[in-house]
Amino acid sequence: MRTDLPAVSLALLPTPLQALPRFSAWLAADVEIWIKRDDLTGLALGGNKLRKLSYLVADALQQQATDLVTTGAAQSNHCRQTAAAAARVGLGCHLVLRGQAGERPGGNVLLDRLLGAELHWAGSNDTGPAMARVVQSLQAEGRKPYAIPLGGSTPIGAAGYAYAWLEMSVQARERDLEFDAVVFATSSGGTQAGMSVGAGDQAWPGELHGISVDHKVPHLQQITGELTRATAALLDVPSPHPVIIHDDYLGAGYGMVGDPEREAIRGLARSEGILVDPVYTGRALAGLIDLARRGALHGRVLFWHTGGTPALFAYEHDLLHT
Ligand SMILES: Cc1ncc(COP(=O)(O)O)c(C=O)c1O
Structure with a gap:
């Protein structure tokens, strides 16, 4: 794999790889569960996007951008x-955000404001046109905006x-471990495309399970198919690894918390303190729990x-009062 893409250092790497013995015992489904802690990438409470942004921001700086949009x-x-x-x-x-100012103002919205971002509320519409307007008005002021699509899901990301x-x-x-399956949340497709290319490069023999949080399988396949091909081409990887996408866990829709998410969040919190x-990850873990209980996962699962x-801090009502 080509490993020389320009990067800026944003994330604390490597993130920990940990066993979950008490969660595995709680699940009692004859699988050994491990966790890769990309919730601990560091900057402003971390997450998967810092890995993508390391490469996207390097590209923005190379293009002498003045603003990220x-x-x-x-x-x-x-x-x-x-x-x-x-x-x-x-x-x-x-930041061009779906929804209205004042709706769930805590959690990430609070942090966006503390971090100094300018927020543009787009209502319930597609945010594409609002984002184009923000880019145009910055250009009209003589600035050089760098537009990052939803989720940072480009081949560079x-x-x-x-x-x-x-x-x-x-x-x-290093720890003499082999995983039979890896399970993760998938939405705008960049995480999935990257993992598929990485696993393909390593000729990994296991199963990659993407738990969709918002799209049905055909739509996600359409998004990720092209993105995976382009990422593989960028990094010179001839055969990406296939991904099994699950759309059985969409519940009442994106961001709607149901019993499976509540069980997953409490199960991991109370068995491991994580x-x-x-x-996203509550839904993906609920998917893992269901797949394990149905015997669709075996051996060692990451x-x-x-x-x-x-x-979590914007979902207090859905987590505690229902
Ligand atoms: C916590 C979390 N997990 C998973 C995802 C999905 O990643 P991707 O958009 O690359 O599919 C996101 C995307 O926003 C996320 O915020």
Whole structure:
């Protein structure tokens, strides 16, 4: 794999790879669960996007950008990490958020504001046109905005997860570990594309399970197919690893917390003292729990924690009062 993409150092790496003996015992499904702690990437409470942003921000600096502009849901972890990355390298930051000011103002929205990002509320519409307007108005002021699409899911961003796979492979080899399956949350597809390229590069023999948090399988396959091909081409990897995508855990929709997420969040918190989030990793862990109980996972399974925990503080009602 080509490993020379320009990067800025944003994340604390390598993130820990840990066994979850008490969670595995709680689950009681004859699987040994491990966790990769990308919730601990550091900057402004961490998460998976710092790995992507390390390469995207390097590209922005190379292009002499003055501002980062990106978009997401109101409680977007990607937006919060972009705001932190911009602060770290001295760029301006504009976030185009779905929803209204004042709706769930805690969690990531609070952090976006503390980090100095300018927030643009787009209502319930597609945020694309609002993002284009922000880019145009910055250009009209003589600034040079660098637009990062939803989730930072471009080939340059996804490369961060191909490199993350190499990091995990080294840790596993050092400890003489082999994983039969890796389970993770998937949404805008960059994490998935990067892992698929990394696993393909290493000719890993296991199963990659992506738990969709918002899209049905055909839509996610459409998004990730092209992104995976382009990431593989960028990094010179001939055969990406196949990914089994699950859309059985969408519940009442994106960001809607149900009993499976509540069980997963409490199960891991009370057995290991580790927190997952209500939108992404809580849903992915609920998927892992169900797959393990149904006998669809076996042996040693790695749950790749992709962060998101600040959103817990915007979901108090859904987590405690239902
Ligand atoms: C905590 C968390 N996990 C997983 C994901 C999904 O990653 P991707 O958008 O690369 O599919 C996100 C994306 O926003 C996230 O915030």
